[in-house]
Amino acid sequence: MAEAAKLPIIDLSSTDLISTANFIRQACVEYGFFYLVNHGVEEELLARVFEESRKFFSLPLAAKMNLLRKEHRGYTPLYAENLDPSSSSKGDSKESFYIGPLEKSCLNQWPSQELLPSWRPTMESYYCKVMSAGKKLISLIALALNLDKDYFEKIGALDEPESFLRLLHYPGELGHFEEQIFGASAHSDYGMITLLVTDGVPGLQAYVYSTSVCREKFKDPQTWENVFHMNGAFIVNIGDMMERWTNCLFRSTLHRVMPTGQERYSLAFFLDPNTECIVQCLGSCCSESRPQRFPPIRSGDYLKERLMLTYGS
Numbered sequence: 408m409a410e411a412a413k414l415p416i417i418d419l420s421s422t423d424l425i426s427t428a429n430f431i432r433q434a435c436v437e438y439g440f441f442y443l444v445n446h447g448v449e450e451e452l453l454a455r456v457f458e459e460s461r462k463f464f465s466l467p468l469a470a471k472m473n474l475l476r477k478e479h480r481g482y483t484p485l486y487a488e489n490l491d492p493s494s495s496s497k498g499d500s501k502e503s504f505y506i507g508p509l510e511k512s513c514l515n516q517w518p519s520q521e522l523l524p525s526w527r528p529t530m531e532s533y534y535c536k537v538m539s540a541g542k543k544l545i546s547l548i549a550l551a552l553n554l555d556k557d558y559f560e561k562i563g564a565l566d567e568p569e570s571f572l573r574l575l576h577y578p579g580e581l582g583h584f585e586e587q588i589f590g591a592s593a594h595s596d597y598g599m600i601t602l603l604v605t606d607g608v609p610g611l612q613a614y615v616y617s618t619s620v621c622r623e624k625f626k627d628p629q630t631w632e633n634v635f636h637m638n639g640a641f642i643v644n645i646g647d648m649m650e651r652w653t654n655c656l657f658r659s660t661l662h663r664v665m666p667t668g669q670e671r672y673s674l675a676f677f678l679d680p681n682t683e684c685i686v687q688c689l690g691s692c693c694s695e696s697r698p699q700r701f702p703p704i705r706s707g708d709y710l711k712e713r714l715m716l717t718y719g720s
C-alpha cells in the first residue's frame with residue numbers, strides 16, 4: 408500500500424512574503440508538489456464548477472462528441488489519451504473537457520445554452536479566479552528564485568498566458584485483471600504550474616523523491632505516494648517548463664491517477680506561459696558545477712511538441 412505524501416501547506420494570503428517564498432522554494436525543490444490554502448477561490452464557486460462538470464459528463468455520448476477536441480479545446484472521450492508514451496495500454500480510463508484562454512474565446516467550444524444554461528459563465532468565472540490565484544503564486548515563485556516579484560510578467564510569460572482548464576471525469580470502472588489501465592498514467596505536466604482540485608475521491612499519486620538531484624523520469628523501480636484531497640486547498644505541482652527554467656532545481660514530479668473502482672471528478676488548471684515566451688535557464692539556476700541542461704525553447708513550440716506526443720495532434 409502506498410503511503411500518504413506529507414506535502415507542505417502554503418498560505419497564499421500570508422503577508423510575510425519572504426518566509427512564504429522560502430517555504431515555496433523548499434516545497435518545489437523537495438517535492439514539486441504542495442497544498443495551497445487561502446487562495447481566494449470560493450468553495451461555493453468550486454461546488455458549482457463540479458456540479459456543471461457532472462452535468463456535462465452525464466450528457467449522451469453523441470452530445471459530447473459534437474464538441475470533440477479541436478485546437479486543444481473541447482471533449483476528449485474515454486481511452487483517447489495515453490499520458491505515458493512508454494506504455495502500450497489502450498489508453499486512460501477518463502474523459503475530459505478543455506477550456507483555453509478566454510482572450511481567444513472564439514477557439515473555445517461550449518455546450519449549448521439550451522442544454523446547460525449556466526455552464527459557460529460558471530467556467531469563465533472559475534477560469535478567471537484560478538488564473539488570478541495562479542498569477543499571485545507565480546510572483547511568490549519568482550521571489551523564491553531570488554528574482555523580482557514581477558519577473559515572469561516582465562518577460563511576457565503572464566501576458567495572455569496559454570492556460571487551460573481541464574475538467575476530468577474518471578468513470579471508475581476497473582479493467583480486466585490482466586490489463587494495466589490507469590485513470591491517468593504516469594506523466595509530468597507541461598507548463599509552469601498546475602492548480603488541481605478533486606472531489607475528494609482518492610486515486611492521485613506522486614512520485615516523491617528525497618534528493619534534490621534531477622531524477623530520471625520513467626526509471627524503475629518507482630515508489631509512489633498518495634496525494635489526498637485537503638478541504639479548501641488546491642494541490643499545486645510544478646510543470647516541465649518551470650523545471651526547464653530552473654534547470655531542474657524545481658521538480659516537475661511524475662504523478663498518476665490509480666483506478667479505485669470509484670467514480671471521480673477533478674479540475675486541473677494548467678498555467679502555461681504565453682506562446683511567444685522563451686523558456687531558458689535562469690541565471691540564478693546554472694553555474695559551472697550546475698551546467699544548463701536544456702536549450703532555450705519557445706513555449707508554444709514546446710507545448711505543441713508535448714501535445715503531439717500525447718494526442719498525435
Ligand SMILES: O=C(O)CCC(=O)C(=O)O
Nearest residue numbers: 575591605611664673675
Ligand atoms: O485528476 C487528477 O487528480 C490529476 C489529473 C492530472 O494529473 C492531469 O490531468 O494532468
Ligand SMILES: [Fe+2]
Nearest residue numbers: 594595596662
Ligand atoms: Fe497531471
